[in-house]
Amino acid sequence: MEKRIAIISVVCFLALHHALAQGGLEDYQRTQRFLAGNLRHVVFPADIEPHWEKTNRFWYRRVCAKGTEFVLVDAERNTSAPAFDHAKLATTLSRVAKQ
16 A cells, blocks of 8 residues: 555656646747747857968858848957948949849
8 A cells, every 4th residue: 555655656756747847828938039940040050161372361251130241350360240331332333233
């Protein structure tokens, strides 16, 4: 009889522990933003393919929320900046192409 009570107690404890570990509605709503479909608007690929110049500098293409950017990195000076003025280039290309 004592074994039966012990087994029932363990089963009840495990069931209660499992029920409490489920989390509430707020937990599910908070974690919903990390689903793959929701992250695609926040997280962008972080891998880069460097294109080395004959110096200690390289450039790479970055996809971000604003679109595609080209970044120039000086490894010797530990700096990075846009490779060129993206807005000015777009304006000039639009004017030349008449579009």
